[in-house]
Amino acid sequence: MKPRPERAARRTSPAEHALRSLGRALGAAAQNAWRLLRQVLAVAWQRVRPVTDVIGPAGRLVLLGAVLSYGLSITFGWVEFTYLATTLLAAVLVAVPFIVGRATYTVDLQLNPHRVVAGGRALGQMTVTNSGERALLPARMELPVGSGLAEFVIPGLAAAAQHDELFAVPTHRRAVIIAGPAVSVRGDQLGLLRRIVRWTEAVELFVHPVTTRIASSAAGLMRDLEGEITKKITSDDISFHALRAYEPGDALRNVHWRTSARTGQLMVRQFEETRRTQLTIVHTADSRYYASEDEFELALSVTASLALQVIRDGTGISVVSEKLALRTATPVALLDDSSRIEAVSDVFPTLREFARTATRRLPPPSVVMVVAGSLIDLTEFRAAQTLFGKDTTTIAFRIEPGAQSRLSTVSGLTVLTLGDLADLPKLLRRVHR
Incomplete structure (x- = not known):
């Protein structure tokens, strides 16, 4: 039986080759366009984020209510919802002046001591100084301490004036308690808008476990400065064991010359291995x-x-x-x-x-x-x-x-x-x- 001739490879026509090239070009263009769109959106979000961050949970709820109210008003022609939406937006606009302004605080946060045994006493001090040239209006500061949150009302401060706040840190349990960062909070009484400025870094307070003093010899450890002597024989240590005949490769510093001279052959020292505790x-x-x-x-x-x-x-x-x-x-x-x-x-x-x-x-x-x-x-x-x-x-x-x-x-x-x-x-x- 004659072998079947192999089928000749099918050649790609110029039209098919052009279509494939066009498809690859369109795919690459789509990827580049998507990458560019993501970069534009990221830049836009960075620009918009400072504005959206000042809107508190209550503010987001009010804005959502205003949008829904306008939608119902336009869809069904209910004038009452137009009034409601206008009122909600007006409330947000009234809250804007409460977050406008620039504070010139210098805040120093200290814990005394930084380490304490569980059940001990630890105090914290937050010193707020007006580092600007103009007087500042009263403000509110928040300080996270562990799982809690301490709130302080800072009175109006003249230029270079300072205000101290003392607080106690609960240390009844062993833990690492994080105090801070201290932030100033400006906003309206309803909490629609809330502007937060960070003034300090977080400070760690170590609450150590309770310990007891143990006598030096009570832990059952070997007290030798050189360690514990074992039964393993080695050629390099400090606890002498015996002498043996010299073998090629032994270090000359271990040769015992007096015994070698007396016996007529080289003798080297052997040691018992010591081990550090x-x-x-x-x-x-x-x-x-x-x-x-x-x-x-x-x-x-x-x-x-x-x-x-x-x-x-x-x-x-x-x-x-x-x-x-x-x-x-x-x-x-x-x-x-x-x-x-x-x-x-x-x-x-x-x-x-x-x-x-x-x-x-x-x-x-x-x-x-x-x-x-x-x-x-x-x-x-x-x-x-x-x-x-x-x-x-x-x-x-x-x-x-x-x-x-x-x-x-x-x-x-x-x-x-x-x-x-x-x-x-x-x-x-x-x-x-």
Whole structure:
């Protein structure tokens, strides 16, 4: 059978080629036109936005009512709706003079102190100064503080005059409270038009968790300045172990010359490897492990207390939670970051998965402390313990407010059940023993 000859490729006619070229040109022109239209609309919106921003919710409702009223009047010939629309528009026009004018304020916002322990006292001061050459009419200022809003009536100020406003900041809960920005609000009494001018940046107030002082030796850490001696033999360390025959590649600085001269062959020193103390605190903020908000706060106080003492002792430490790895360079940095921790949910399927992911790039720890609430199962503590080597000491903290603080051992795992923060130093002393 003879092979079928291949069909010759169909050539595109000049007309078809012209149509395709025209289609591509029209498509490119449409894209360019759409891009140009978007740019024009963006510029127009930037020009119109300063005008539309001064219209408050009540003003938008009044304008909408005026448009609908005019529409009903034109459609059905109802003169009453013409009067209503005219009245609504007149109300908006009357409100315009209330937003006209230029203020010359200089506003200084200060918090004293910037850091406070939960339950402490924090005060704020807002100083408003007329930096212009003309007197200013009374005005109203708004200052967001956390989830609340403080309102102040600023009296009329002569040139260079100033006015102080004091306010208290609620600090009963650990948090990072944002105060500001301070804005002046000008507008009519009905709230149809509202002109806002921003005068300051936001200021942070750190409300630190309550902590307790722990004795330096109570955390169960090795107290050697050089670290803990392990059973691993190495050729370069400070804890001498034995001598052995020289092998090619050994460093000449480790040669023991007196023994070499006596035995007639080169002998080098061997050492036991030492390891610097490295503490890792794994603090889970998963809400499924905590029975209440108070329990969550107590767990954070425990973590902060442990970390603070380790930082003071100068021991290496890492503190991790689901959403944040806390800074441990200074006690203040640690407390600031601990104020930012919030409850999370379903970030990791298990405590072990969280601990594995959070500690993957950290230095190998010699001590691991895992902090969780009363709703955690002890098997999750055991599963997290298996992530670390046999030479690593693992201590589990189970937080249960009101419970009797106690120390127990479950399948080789040290478990501290803590019902009160004041019991933490006593329990840690028992661990150290």
